[in-house]
Amino acid sequence: MLFSTSVVARLPLATLSIGLLVHVERLTGSYAAAGLAAGALAIAQGVGGPLLGRLVDRHGQTLVLILPALVSGTALAVVAFLPARTPLLALLALAALIGFATPPVGACMRTLIPLLNPGTEPRAYAIDAAATELTWIAGPPLALTVGSLAGTGTALALAGAVLLAATLAFVLSPTSRSWRSKAVSRTRSSALASPQMRTLVLVMACVGVVFGATEVAVTASAPSAAGWLLGLWGLGSLAGGVVAARSGGGARDGRSFALLLTFLAAGHLSLAVAPPALIVLAGTVIAPILASAYAMVDKAAPTGTATEAFTWLATATATGTAAGAAAAGTLADFTTPTTGFLLAGTAALTAALIAATRIPSPHHAATHTTRRTNAAALIPTTRRAPAGETP
Template identity: 35%
Template sequence: MTARRTVESVQDARNTTPEGTAAPGEAPARVGYGALLRTPGAWTFLAPAFIARLPYAMLGMGILLLVKDTHGSYGTASTVAAVAAVAQALIGPQTGRLADRFGQAPVLVPTVVVHAVSVGTLIALALGQAPTWSLFLAAAPAGASVPQIGAMVRARWIATFAAEGASAASAARTSTAFAFESVTDEFTFVIGPILAAAVATSVSPSAGLAAEAALTLVGGLAFAAQRRTAPARVVREPGVRQASALASPGVRLLAAAFLGVGAVFGGLQVSVNAFADSVGRHGAAGTVYGVFAGGSMVAGVLYGMIAWRRPVQQRMIISYGLLVLGCSTLWAMPGLVSLSVAGLVCGLAIAPTLISGYTLVETLVEDGAKTEAFTWLTGAIGLGLATGATAAGRLIDAHGPSVGFLVPVAGAGLGLVTLVALRGLLVPRGARPAVVAGAAERGAPARLAGAAEG
């Protein structure tokens, strides 16, 4: 890519159409997955990124299985997992901000090394029957050092398409890329819990976490080595302070909505494990959770194949409403088969919600804060996961596994109410013609044509 590329957009703000849609009377722009994956250089970062992000879904499950085995309580295990998730939610955006400023590789390399060491320490403490407070101390850096690979990959897609010039086609490629990334995220949620559970049950509970640390280290270093496709770091003007992505009200609203999505993930992980235990089928927990994530993956694939005419803001509210509806049946399921079916239906709403959110956040912040913005959303999911897992664990210990399934519907319901009440914040303020010269060097904003506009 070249930082000196000049991008001119003559589209007036009043004529700006929603992302991924077309002006009245025009056919929507559409880019298929095949064309996306033929983008020069794409596979050089996608392959190592997949390895590095696979453990994201293994960490919580691995901690849960290990600590439950060594300390005998779902409440304790879910709280330790929650500490890791909270640390990730708080520190992840800061690593994203550093990556925007100093580049991805200088931030990623020390991060994955710290992660491997922290997870190793947590395993040793758990196996040594160390006090619970010491597990918290080890879980915090383990979560804080989870590499923000998904956000970094999305930032690479944006940099790639922005270098081609602002156009409806580049906006369509971005939308398809975000759909592809959501599908990849969901695929890792299909494979990750199954892999962690399989290794933990067939080898040992500690082996699941050890595999997570090894994959993170190897994949993270391989991804960091692909510097050619990395976004140019943003050099700020002297005396000019770069505002945090969280300064945008729209980003804050999306983060709040993603807290609800995270509560669905966290509540389900703990509740599914406890439910499988209660019927004597502990090894089936990863499969049941994988079915839920598989439904999301299928929905994400279909979402990316459609040339949407409906504004992305509306699409997010609709998909979020369907998520609440799907979660409302989980607590009443009598067996693993029916729970799997209900989880599949619930999962169908996850990917459309996430894709819409990530697409919207790209339009709400400037180039120098995009990686940070993505990590705030990812961190919000982690924080919601921590809250949901802790609440579900406590409810399960006190009232049984079925009660834990009330956490996902409560979290998603609160998220939907917030999203609907403040939906006006999702409209970018004052879309304007963009003339960018050397934006990556001077810190000036660059925006793809066809950005979301309410």
């Protein structure tokens, strides 16, 4: 029940960008203004997510989810009922407020998984990644459908209402209300204080470039079929997540994680020459990659920073997506639309190289431990111990 509630709470988040884009364009008559509003939303989400995550780690989930949900839901309602020719500055301020106050329900759900599914976390993270893909498959078409039938303002207001109601239902659950960070004394350090966490963030930024570049490349190379192709891409990811969940989760170490990322690179590089429908195969490793990154957070993040760590992964992915979309758009203008697939593949190969060289594998860890043990055996132990010290 708690997991289902978190999925419903995350569904509106998948509609915000496209919903705000079409609504602001209707209010202003300008796609440039709409793009600025969507950009303000994305930037504010990237800034607000880690800050809210850190507050959750320090003070628990209840208030830190309820207050932002109230703010973002109210701001969505205000935007929904604004009249035409509303000043662009006001629209940008409201878009930034919505983004900054977006409640990190997904990150909070992932911190609860070890409590709800002890011993089966990798499989649970794979299910969570597949469910996230489902929201991104269903969310944008749902927002556009409601917008066309009842108006773009109604679509935004409905998204705000669902976001608020589902977030409240989530935080009222006993598991969420009772959750506290592992640290007895709340840590002052950031999740990014860990080198392994910084590596994961860098890998997910590269994965985000894959997302953004592919979205633009598909739209530019096959505009009439872009919606269906992106849907197939998401369905491939959903299928991969289901398979990963049934097989026990995704990668457990740097080597297997790099292998998944290499498959991601190969699938997207092939789209430059392969039939477009093969995008469904290219997408099959996306959810397993996300699940693998989530499962590595527990060991990578400093104690007491799990929620913040999960929000940093989301921020890195969003930042990479924006950068990939901008770069692929430039390439489409000056070269060919399919060059974006080459960019996506190169970004995935970069991520694979980072994972292979900077994320430990069991063999490397065992070798390091053995060497350290052997070196310790060579140190003389016959020195006189100071008073009170056992030699």
